[in-house]
Amino acid sequence: MTAAHVQGTLDDLGTPLSGVTFVVVDLETTGGSAADSAITEIGAVKVRGGEELGELGTLVDPGGPVPPFITALTGITTAMVTAAPRMDSVLPAFLEFARGSVLVAHNAPFDIGFLKAACAEHGYAWPRFTVVDTVDLARRVLSKDEVPNCKLGTLSRFFRTATEPTHRALADARATVEVLHGLIERLGSFGVTSLEEMRGFAKAPTPEQRRKRHLADDVPSAPGVYLFEDAAGEALYVGKSGDLRSRVRSYFTGSETRRRVREMVGLAERIRTIVCATGLEAEVRELRLIAEHKPRYNRRSKFPERALWLKLTAEPFPRLSIVREIRDDGARYLGPISSRRQAEEARAALHEAVPLRQCTQRITLRLVEAGRLHACALAEMGHCGAPCDGSEALEDYTAHVTAAQEIMEGDARPVVASARARIDRLSRELRYEEAAAQRDRLAAFVRAAARGQRLTAFARLRQLVAARPAFDNGWELAVVRYGRLAAAGTVPPRADPWPYVHALTATAETVFPPVGGAPGGVPLGTAQGGGATAEEMECVLRWLDLPGVRLVEVDGEWTCPAHGAEGLRGWIDNAYAAHDPKSSGRSRPLR
Template sequence: MPTARRLRPLEHTAPGPGAAPVQLGLDELGTPLRDVTFVVVDLETTGGRATEDAITEIGAVKVRGGEVLGEFQTLVDPGGPVPPFIQVLTGITTSMLVGAPTIAQVLPSFLEFARGSVLVAHNAPFDVGFLRAAAARLDRPWPGFPVVDTVRLARRVVLRDEAPNHKLSTLAALFGAQVTPNHRALSDARATVDVLHALLGRLAPLGVTHLEDLATATDPVPADVRRRSTLADGLPDSPGVYLFRGPREEVLYVGVSTTSLRRRVRSYFTSAEKRGRMTEMVRLAERVDPVVCVSPLEARVRELRLIAEHSPRYNRRSRSPERMPWVRLTDEPFPRLSVVRDVRPGPTHIGPFASRALAQQAVDALHAAFALRQCTGRLPATPAPGAHACVLAEVGRCGAPCTGGQDVTTYADVADAVRRSMTGDPAAVAEAHAARIRTLATQERFEEAAAVRDRLTAFLRGAARAQRHGRLATVRELVAACRTQDGGWELVLVRHGRLAGTAVVDRRTDPRPVVASLHAGGEHVAPPVAPATAAHPEETDLLLTWLEQPGVRLVEVDGEWSSPVRAAQAVRDVAAAVALDLVAPRAPLVDDTPGSPAGVPQRTA
């Protein structure tokens, strides 16, 4: 029976000297080029623009292991005359195409001929571009063939002292092709077959012997990086987290794979990795430590925790969750708003925010909707002698409690309205900003309207996050289950918004004993100060996304998990839609709460 998993800080060990060699599996070796079926294709067209010109001839040769398996050739009626210079170049005249099949008749036959193959062409973007455009005009889905461009391969292995250029005719002469290209589709395709085989012969000594190697052949990986691909040898083919370690055992980078650790780590040593800083990191790495996880959710959570624990220099996100700011409505006779780094019992908070700038935008949104004081010092219940009101009081944006313009009771009504917008229904803030956006949009002051939209968005994000997190933070324990693809169950134990344990059982195993094991062996979690949870904010976002997905069942809940009917999340979606209709999209609406679903009601238990 599977045992419950308790999430704790982990110690990582690497294989020591003298470890047994690892025999690579077939899925690691890839597909040898001799076993790959290539369809070498060439087109003749009425011009060079795929969206405007038409195909006049298709020629293709299917080969595998140096053997020709079949050929495809047909003229195509372009639906109009062939330009004179094209007739001179190709020898295909308008009269030759009278009675020829149309592309609507030809394309399905070609796609069937090429099905399951790798497309090859000389200057592939031209030929494949015309084929894709024809499929789009016919409303046919493009199969997404792998594509090899012999021009790009030639640029890798044919030097200038061998050939003045990489034209098909030049390369065919260089390699002694049996067919001379003559701007007819089948002849050019046959010549390209010989060129392809010659190029693959030159690439073999460079280590390009499998289909997967062709992806890096035209975008070569530095030799020192490619040699380090052995760091991925022996890694498991399962979800988990990987840690690149440097020469002093320091953690350089933490990453996650929700499917296969081995495949994900291997991608760092191929041309699929385009980030310069990752190439620099790979050059420093001495080994890769895997942390196998039972599910993608556990893998993502462990990644966040390990990044926060080690603060790797090559990770750019989630390294300092304790620095994420909050907006606080202070607990004093005349409350005010401030941007803070922690949550304390008593005052009202929203957040956390991704940056202090976003937190300040949320403060500005509340000040725009309510006449709350904006001075930073504490005010006594009785005004000090000689106190003077600020300019905000003169323009009606503050009730001037500093001079006695408002007493504690009157000011409390304003503070209570702010508190309700922060913790419950934010309609007052949304309506005030929507009215301002409409006015500015009518006046075509779109830059200012976009700034108002962003201010409202920042507030609604912070309020929605606090409301969603705060409800889960008060739940002492929650057990949920979701069906796996094989009919089993993925079980999750959450305590105060933190993943305390997880397990997966197959469809033949009774999950109830495993739930009991989760209860007994789950991580102990101390209650936090809501709305902060006992976890990294992004971890709580991940848990909420998992809990709210279709098919999740609540097994046990110790506490209340609920959400206001008019919560900030719902108002946020409406406000965003209105703003997008009224404001030119100068500043994108980027969500700083990863994994937070829009418009999904929370479960009530």
């Protein structure tokens, strides 16, 4: 008896994309986190089969002022939202507009996170929308030769959308609609014609990923570092994990959607692993290996030697200079700073608080007294006291230098007060772009000063021994010398920890102090691994901040200035968390 042949139904084919109703949504907010920020604008466009069915766009009163940096980014002012409807009246309208549709957003976790938080706050159950993220789709169907990143503006230019993204909700939603249509057209070349296929497409492993799965067969389940290497033994990518086997195997599954990672997996021929005693040791080894091998597929931590410093020179009339090297020359250094633009912004903020000379000419008392030097245009504009031609006495200029030294070493208040006064004045005058420039300068200075003060204090510690409770009821141990992890180990459960502590400190790496105690300075003398980089010190400091960590021994003074920039760092970081939140569509670092 032959088996009966049954014709499949249309349901077996899934939901055709041409019949799906999409609601493309975009939000503008007062910050980057739904926990402490609010929605200021909602824009949504409903489309089906390439045709627009409707739009919804409205400003929303967030219940408080719009931060100046958000106004500079979006053009949305506090005055504009004061008369706008509150979220409790806007949210029901949006939910009704989107009912029965598939939600689409660019960097969907950001927008959906805010919408879910709004529903929870106002007592609405979150409808179980099917969500499509155009960032995920773009990473899957576009190559790096076509687009350098997956930001909305980049994709808009690539697909030549009629609407340009402007950081306004409705305009960005309209641009996202056109990007979505362009991506759907690309999906057709992959044979993707249904909603179900589209959602699964971004999560499906590539044939190359499936073929290379055997590379993870012998990876141990332990904390450590892994290196993907090509046929010639060159390191392609370095990573770390608390469970090497689980992490490495994830590179060969559909959960790994990053285009660069999939390309790297295709080139890899072997995976080398280094088992570490603790997760901290694994993280530090990862940083050191990346700096040593500079793998092409790692984006962060590859060039610690490129860090910049703001230097207050040691000469009769000191000035601020941007340098790449710390020397034992009596000068003051602020940093490290990651980019030249940030260094220039920090220098500008300090110049605006303290009128130091900005010229690069060599000035000595002999040249000044001989009248051989002449003032520049900055003196005519009132931005310099002109010590070069004797208009400003040495004693007066020395007072400015002393003020700059105090700011760099611990008292950030003069720079903050000066910058905030200018920001407030420019905002009142509706000169938002200039206010944003002042904000950027202040942020660059605060971050550089906070980082430098925090790391300098840590780099001066001769030795620090710390312990953290382990998952097996034992202890993780770390020996840190001049900011560098010199040894790591563990104490078994219920064992006396002191013999392990003494053995670890006795066998720990020898580390010499950096020049002037500054982080990243050249070590005085020779050491087995040299001094610690700023990134390594920050890694260790994060570990020390974890719950349960106990200080076993501290050899040296470990303090931060009472009026330093560290107390302002959180304020700046929270403010900038919302700066261009849509840029989350950028390519993520390979971590």
